[in-house]
Amino acid sequence: MNDHPHQSSSLTAQAGLPSELNQHNRRADDSAWIEVVQHMDSIYADLVHYQVELEEKNSALEDAQLFIQSVISSISDILIVCNINGEIQQVNHALEEIIGKTAEELLDKPISSLFCEQHLSLIAEFPEHIRSGSLIDCQIELISSEQKEIPMAINCCARFDHENRLSGMVVTGRPLGELRKAYSALHQAHEKLKTANLQLIQSEKMASLGRLVAGVAHELNNPISFLYANMHALKNYQQKFKTYIDAVHVNTSHDELQKLRSQLRIDAMMDDINPLVEGSVEGAERVSEIVQNLRKFTTPQEQKKQSFNLILVIKRAISWVLKAAKTSPEVIHNYPAELNIISNEGYVHQILINLIQNAIDAMDHRGQSKLVITVNKNDDSVQLHIHDNGPGIKQQNLVKIFDPFFTTRTVGSGTGLGLYISYGLATEQCQGDLTVSNHKDGGAEFILSLPLEAGK
Ligand SMILES: Nc1ncnc2c1ncn2[C@@H]1O[C@H](COP(=O)(O)OP(=O)(O)OP(=O)(O)O)[C@@H](O)[C@H]1O
Ligand SMILES: [Mg+2]
Incomplete structure (x- = not known):
């Protein structure tokens, strides 16, 4: 070329x-x-x-x-970066602030120069610990430019270069004063929380005890008023019988005795005694059942379920409520003569009493009050509809109607526990359901659904 x-x-x-x-x-x-x-x-x-x-x-x-x-200068903890010989290569602003020295003054100095003398041997062991892979976590004092000791919680770990070779260590730390303050605040907060928790448990216990007592009082109220009404009638009969027997003993003439007998309605009373006594026994049994349930409440156990005629229970509940009611509504029955289910009879009776009592209360001031009770049966359950012609339930109350203590009645006349108890019994004890809605023809309608065979 x-x-x-x-x-x-x-x-x-x-x-x-x-x-x-x-x-x-x-x-x-x-x-x-x-x-x-x-x-x-x-x-x-x-x-x-x-x-x-x-x-x-x-x-x-x-x-x-x-x-x-x-990032390094905004960290509030101190940061010291050293080479493997323990010579300082970089520090952050927090360290400069705490010990009152600049980064230039500290660069290339041994890390031990930052701490109190008594810790020198510990610091000398840092590289060894780091080589063996263990983390160092300890409390030692930094020494400030004014020779003041500053207690610190220190953490030291290894630093590796880009080829993953051990190239030094990184020390981070936080003044202990701050940690102690935070710890004591945490401790105080924890103590307060514990006391508040205890108070909460205590008041929750009191509230559930209150609910229990109120619930028992509510459930006892019905059979006791029924018993009271029966006893009152019997006492009245006793007076009349006494008048009649006294007349028999003073040899009153046959005609006069007959006249007295019809005047005192002795025959009607005789017919009435049996149902009165039977009803009273039933009422007493209900009271004893409630007391037994209360006992079982302290040692919960599975309640006994048996087969019974639901229709009889409905009829008994209606007669109980109407006996103690001031008004007597027209009751329309849409159900067969017999419908046997397996459930807890006492609980079903208790639910029905509450629902019928509410319907009667709601229709209290109505002219022509009417209660329609319908029972439908399908393959595995029965639906019991209780429909009244009262004012119905306000839309905003429908969602809270089963809440404990929800009542629209005046103070002292209602506890607001009837539906709460009934809902619990229907859903939990009888494995059924209880729903409410306003009927298209007016008034409220409650539907109690029960399995034909509970616990199957
Ligand atoms: N058939 C109904 N028609 C209209 N409102 C009803 C009917 N049933 C219940 N309610 C409403 O639901 C509320 C709660 O009923 P619940 O039986 O729980 O308590 P209560 O009847 O007020 O009090 P208690 O049952 O202690 O006598 C009643 O205050 C009433 O406002
Ligand atoms: Mg009620």
Whole structure:
């Protein structure tokens, strides 16, 4: 290859070569020059490209450095970065603040110079611990520029370089004063929480005891008023019987005795005694059942379920409520004479008493009060509808009607426990359901659903 094309072309001319050959040589020279220029162009373009790339990387590096610096300087815990010989390479602003020295003063100094003398041996062991892979977590005192001791909770761990070789350690720490304060605040808060919790448990216990007592009183109220009404009637009969027997003993004439007998309605009373006594026994049994349930409440156990005629229970509940009621509504029965289910008879009776009592209360001031009781049966359950022609239930009350103590009645006349107890009995004890809605023809309608065979 020619090092100097101009020199070479003049040499051929000087040598007297033919002009054709000269021309050929000149063309070769030109193409060599073009090649060189093109090559330089591409090298220059590469250089420009590398420079742009380098500038971009440089700016990203600067950004990353600024970011790391801003993070390190905003950490409130102290941060000391050392090489493997324990010489300080970097500290953060928090350390400068706490000990009152600048980063420049600290760089390349041994880390032990930052701490009290009594800890020197412990600090000397740091690199060894780090090599063995164990973490260091201890409480030691920093020494400030004014020779003041600052207790710190210190944490030390290993630092690795980009080839994953151990290159030093990183010490972080927090003044213990702050930690102690936080701990004591935490302790106090915990104590307060414990006391509040105890109070809460205590008041919850009292509230459930209150609910229990009120519930028992509510359930006892019905059979007792029924018993009371029966006893009152019997006492009245006893007076009349006494008058009649006294007349028999003083040899009153037959005609006069007959007259007295019809006047005192002795025969009607005789007919009435049996149902009165039977009803009273039933009422007493109910009271005793409630007391027994109360006992069982303290030692909960599965209640006895047996087969019984639901229709009889409905009839008995109606007669109980109507006996003690001031008004006597028209009662329409839409059910068969007999429908046997397996459930807890006492609970079903208790639910029905509450529902019928509520219906009677709701229709209290209505002119022509009417209660419609319908029973439908399907494959595995019965639905008992109790529909009254009272005012119905306000939309906003429908959602809270089964809540304990929800009542719209005047203070002292209702506890608001009837539906709460009934709902619990229907859903939990009888595995059924109790729902409420306003009937399309007016009034409220409660639907008690019961499985044909509870606990199956
Ligand atoms: N058939 C009904 N028609 C209209 N409102 C009703 C009917 N049944 C219940 N309610 C409403 O539901 C409320 C709660 O009934 P619940 O039986 O729980 O308590 P209460 O009847 O008020 O009090 P207690 O049952 O202690 O006598 C009643 O105050 C009443 O407002
Ligand atoms: Mg009620």
